[in-house]
Amino acid sequence: MTEDNVKHTLNILLAELWGGRIDTVESMHQYWTIDRIIDELFSHLLRYYHLPIDTSKPHYLKDPMKQTEQDLKETNGWEKVVAEFHGNAALYDLSGKEYIYPGDEEFIREFNETHKDNERFVLNTVPYPWLGNPLKAKVIVLSQNPGWVEPAGRVIPLMLQHEPRIAEEVMEFFRRTFCLEYNSFMPEDWNKSLGFSARDAYNAMSDWYWKKRFHFLTDAGVNEETIYKNIAVIQYLPYSSINFAPLKKGVLLPSQIFTRRLIDFIRLNNPETIFIVPRAVNLWREFLGNKWTSLEKDGRIIPHLPNTYRAQYLSPNCLGQEQFDKIVKIFNSCANE
Numbered sequence: 651m652t653e654d655n656v657k658h659t660l661n662i663l664l665a666e667l668w669g670g671r672i673d674t675v676e677s678m679h680q681y682w683t684i685d686r687i688i689d690e691l692f693s694h695l696l697r698y699y700h701l702p703i704d705t706s707k708p709h710y711l712k713d714p715m716k717q718t719e720q721d722l723k724e725t726n727g728w729e730k731v732v733a734e735f736h737g738n739a740a741l742y743d744l745s746g747k748e749y750i751y752p753g754d755e756e757f758i759r760e761f762n763e764t765h766k767d768n769e770r771f772v773l774n775t776v777p778y779p780w781l782g783n784p785l786k787a788k789v790i791v792l793s794q795n796p797g798w799v800e801p802a803g804r805v806i807p808l809m810l811q812h813e814p815r816i817a818e819e820v821m822e823f824f825r826r827t828f829c830l831e832y833n834s835f836m837p838e839d840w841n842k843s844l845g846f847s848a849r850d851a852y853n854a855m856s857d858w859y860w861k862k863r864f865h866f867l868t869d870a871g872v873n874e875e876t877i878y879k880n881i882a883v884i885q886y887l888p889y890s891s892i893n894f895a896p897l898k899k900g901v902l903l904p905s906q907i908f909t910r911r912l913i914d915f916i917r918l919n920n921p922e923t924i925f926i927v928p929r930a931v932n933l934w935r936e937f938l939g940n941k942w943t944s945l946e947k948d949g950r951i952i953p954h955l956p957n958t959y960r961a962q963y964l965s966p967n968c969l970g971q972e973q974f975d976k977i978v979k980i981f982n983s984c985a986n987e
Contacts, residue, residue, distance in 0.1 A: 653684060656684055657676075657679070657682075657684060657687060658676070660684070660687045660688065660691055661675045661676045661679055663691055664679075664687075664690065664691055664694065667691075667694055667695070667698060667711070669713075693939065695711075696907055696910070696911070697714045697911065697914060698712060698713065698714065699711060700712050700717075700721060700724070700725060701725055702724040702725060703724065703725065703727050703729055703730055703752075704724065707724065714914055714918060717915060719785060719919075722785075722830075722911065722912065722915050723829070725908060725911065726829065726830065726908060727751050727752045727753070727904065727905065727908060728751065728779055728829070728905075728908075729828070730751075730752050731749055731750070731751060731752075731777070731828065732824070732825045732828050732829060734747075734749060735749075735776075735821055735824065735825055737818075737821075738810070738811050738817035738818060738821050739811075740775065740776050740821065740824075741775065741776065741807035741808075741810060741811060741817060741820065741821065741855075742775050742803075742804055742807035742808050742811075743774040743775065744774075744808075745774075746774055747774060748773035748774055749773065749774070749775065749776060749777055750773060750777070750889075751777070751779075751888065751903070751904060751908075753903070753905075754903045754904055754905050757897065757898075757901055757903055758771055758773065758889065758903075761895075761897060761898075767892075768891070768892040768893045769891055769892070769893050769894075770891060771887075771890065771891050772798050772803070772889070772890045772891065773889060775803070775807065775890065776824050777796075777889050777890070778796040778885055778888055778890065779828060779884070779885055779888035779905060779908075779909065780827070780828075780882055780883060780884045780885065780912075781827065781835055781860070781882060781883045782827070782834065782835035782881050782883060783827070783830060783831075783832060783833045783834075783882060784830070784882040784884055784912060784913075784916060785830055785915075785916065785920070786833050786880075786882075787880055787881055787882035787923060788880045788881075788922060788923055788924070788980050788981075788984055789880060789882075789923070789924055789926065789977060789980060790882045790883070790884055790916070790923060790924070790925050790926070791882070791884070791925075791926045791927075791928065791964070792883075792884055792886070792925055792926070792927045792930075792934050793883050793884070793885050793886065793928075793929075793930075793962065794885065794886050794887065794894045794929065794930050794933065795886060795887035795888065795889060795890065795891060795894055796856075796885060796888070796889070796890040796891075797859065797890065797891070797892070798890040798891055798892050799856070799857045799859075799892075800892075802854060802855060802856070802857045803855065803856075803857075803890065806851070806854045806855045810851050810855070813851075815844075816844060816846070816847070816848055816851050817851075819837055819838070819841070819848035819851075820837055820851055820852055823836075823837040823838075823848065823852065833879065834878045834879055835877070835878040835879075835881050835882065835883075836849045836852065837849045837851075860883065862963075863962050863963050863964060864877055864881075864964060865963075866963060866964055866965040866966070866974070867977070867978065867981065870974075870978045871978070872978055872981045872982060872985075873981075873985055876981050876982075876984055876985040877981060880980075880984045884909060884912070884913065885909075886906070886909075886930065886933060886934065886937060887903075887906075888905055896933070906937070910937070910938070913925075913938065913941065914941055917944065917945060917950075921948075921950075923950070924950045924951070924952060924976075924980065925945060925950060925951045925952070926951075926952045926964065926969065926977070927951065927952065927953045927954060928954045928961075928962040928963070928964065928968055928969070929954060929961075929962055931953045952969055952973045952976075952977075954969060955967075955968065955969065955970050964977065
């Protein structure tokens with residue numbers, strides 16, 4: 651079979667997938683290599699292929715423009731991870747049980763076997779694919795992966811497990827968050843009968859990381875609760891480590907496939923939502939591909955300024971005064987709704 655025949659076959663498949671004309675597709679890809687056309691076909695199959703986590707439900711192809719929120723949730727493999735959150739052990743599991751997205755296991759364990767201690771993923775604790783509800787947020791921060799902080803990440807959860815009421819509130823926050831059902835970035839702050847709330851406990855576990863990153867917004871007059879109700883963070887990798895290290899080139903985890911599907915759904919269905927990239931711009935640009943181009947064209951993605959300290963503070967210095975003011979305006983408009 652000649653190279654031209656292979657290209658023709660691939661273009662037929664793409665035309666069928668898109669519902670377009672074969673001659674139009676072939677004209678678009680006239681100067682493309684076979685590898686590039688295969689990548690294009692693979693990328694679009696991932697967008698169209700509906701693979702429910704409930705194996706009794708049918709698999710099918712569906713145009714992303716027509717996918718519903720229910721379609722998206724049916725493919726959310728994090729629900730299987732949440733089903734393993736028995737009691738509060740997952741806060742820091744001394745039994746060594748690992749909490750990994752279905753299909754990620756082989757790649758993640760190989761990564762841990764070949765990297766330094768400070769780059770290895772901590773797997774016996776809750777992963778963080780996102781915080782907040784990306785489907786409801788007006789502002790979404792695209793981050794790298796959750797940072798692991800010693801001793802807070804280990805000691806605070808172990809202490810918290812001896813306060814079952816608070817621990818259960820934190821675990822319920824995680825369960826509902828990863829099922830895309832919790833509409834706040836933080837647990838509730840109301841019950842402090844023990845002297846601290848579920849929110850306090852969560853912040854202590856994460857060394858108050860995101861609370862610190864938002865302080866420029868509160869200094870600018872944005873109400874803290876308004877921020878939490880309207881912001882989300884999506885991680886490039888959901889597993890915690892002391893230092894970030896990229897996966898082997900060419901590896902795309904099943905959890906990342908869902909992350910990309912989630913972002914694409916938001917891009918298509920929530921046109922008022924903007925994305926902030928306070929670090930790792932090149933990483934996210936490559937990961938999102940033409941979705942990044944689309945968001946950039948529509949003015950919906952805000953990268954950090956060049957040569958800025960990339961500590962993920964949502965600040966004028968990191969994002970530029972004009973873009974920072976735009977974000978403040980979005981939050982203030984949410985408060986008035």
